[in-house]
Amino acid sequence: MRITCVGGGPAGLYFAVLAKLADPGHEVTVLERNPAGVTYGWGVVFWDDLLDDLFRHDPVSARRISDAAYRWDEYEVRAAGKPVTHLAGYGFSLGRHRLLSLLAERAVELGVDVRYSLSSSAEADISDADLVVACDGAGSRIRERDAAHFGAEVETGRNKYIWLGTPHVFRTFTFGFERTTAGWIWFHAYPFADGASTFIVECTPETWTGLGLDRLDGPAGADLLGRIFAGHLGGHPLVDQRAGGGWLNFRRVTNRRWDSGNVALMGDAAHTTHFAIGSGTKLAMQDAMALADAIAGGGDLAAALERYEHRRKAALAPLQKAARASSEWFERMPEYADLPAKRFSYALSNRRGEYPLWRYLLHVTTQRRVPRTALRWALSLRRWSRARRRPSLGGAFRGGAQHFGGPAHVGR
Structure with missing residues (x-):
């Protein structure tokens, strides 16, 4: 089978790896618009369930990803005027550039043809493919060629946010909230390498305009945010990869259908989930696993794509519900700002509204050092x-x- 993946992100590269492992006779090509080694973004996060899946599907790439990952073992909540509190949990983070490098290396080892800087030639390159995997992002060009069939719907979130980086290495995953003259502004930060952390800043549109961030370019905006969050950065700057400033409104993408003929959607082209639950990379790679499993089952391609779509939509439904609840909590964040520290951090933790009463009691108890240490053990x-x-x-x-x-x- 001739397979072409349009998009060299985690979904496309990992699917290419799995397709080659399933049948070395497949001719698999990955087309990426950026030059080799160039990507936007900082670190990505994932959890044990993804590592379990990775080891089941390809222990070689799983081992490399695990060895390269940065591990953190709790969440820290810092809100201006309140004591620091902590939330139970642990996870992994890894630089996006490093993840793509590891996956591309594995794909090439297996005989995948990975091509870069090909944004203008994708049309010609996919014309003779038996299967086209559209993993070219939330604004997928492949999807838009048959927009009426796929039935994409896009909802735009209210808050403004920006992905930044910093050479300050946070000890663990950290939420930080600061009150300014224009209102509350906050960050989601986590380490992903020995000398770097991801630093996502979010605020309401009123705060964004009130601080003048709508009128500042990338460096000037990062400098202002660096001053606002100086108490959290240990003297280090914030860095914006996009010179013009990268402020966005989250776009929630869903599709009525995920396949059309020999084309299948994957990753952000098929669905997006709000960054507040940190599952975008995980879900994209699990899409790749599901599609590879469906294709490996043999038989009619159309039936395989249907199996893939139904399996993934069922798996995604609870996560999409959780992501919506999480993003809506942050849109209402100022309503919780005056809560005492322990209640505020618990509201943040329980923003999906799923926890029983005992979780609150555990949360309160583990704000003391000895019970907290025992829980972390x-x-x-x-x-x-x-x-x-x-x-x-x-x-x-x-x-x-x-x-x-x-x-x-x-x-x-």
């Missing part, structure tokens, strides 16, 4: 145990719990 042991059960680990988790961010690290 328990979560780290569970993480370490889960890692040991993964297939074909080889040397991926050398050093046991200590290497894995287990008990030896939870008390820092």
Whole structure:
């Protein structure tokens, strides 16, 4: 089968890897509009469920991703005028550039033809493909060629946000809120390398215009935000990759159909989920797994694409509901700003409205050092145990719990 993936992001590259593993005879090509080694964005986050899936599908790339990932073991909430509080949880983060490099390297090893700087030639290159995978982003050009069939719907969120980076390395995933003369503004930050963190800033449109951010270019806007959040940055600057400023409104994309003839949508071309639940990369790569599984089942291509669509839509439904609730909470964030510290951070944690009463009691109890440390030990042991059960680990988790961010690290 001749397969062409339009878009060299995590979805396209990982699907190419899985297609080649399923049948080395497939002719698989990945077309990426950016030059090799060029990508926008900072770090991505994921959790154990994705690592479990990665090890089941391709232990080689899973091991490389796991070894390169930065591990964090709780959430920190900093709100101006309130004591710092903490939320239970852990995850992984990895630079987007590093992730793409690892996936491209694995794809080439398996014989995938990865081509860069091809934004203007995609039409000619996909004309003889048996299967075209459209993983070219939320504004997918491939999808727009048959827009009426796919039935894309786009809802635009109210808040303004911008993806920035900083050389300041946050200890763990951190939410920070500051009150300005124009209203509240906040950040979602997490480390992804030894010398870098992602720093997403969000605010209401009223605060955005009140601070004059609508009139500033990239460097000037980053400088102003750096002054607002100076107390969190340890003397380091904020960096905007886009010279003109990269402020956005979140676009929630859904599609009535995910396939048309020999074309299948994947990743942001098929669906988007708000960054507040941090699942975009995870869902894109799980799309790739589902499509590869459907194709490997053999038989009629149309039937395989139908199986893929139904499986992924069912899996996405609860996450899309959670993402909507999460984004709406941040749109109402000023309503919660005057709550006491523990209630404020719990409201942030429970923004999907799913937790039973005992979770609040646990949250309050674990704001003290000893219970908090005990909870982090328990979560780290569970993480370490889960890692040991993964297939074909080889040397991926050398050093046991200590290497894995287990008990030896939870008390820092």
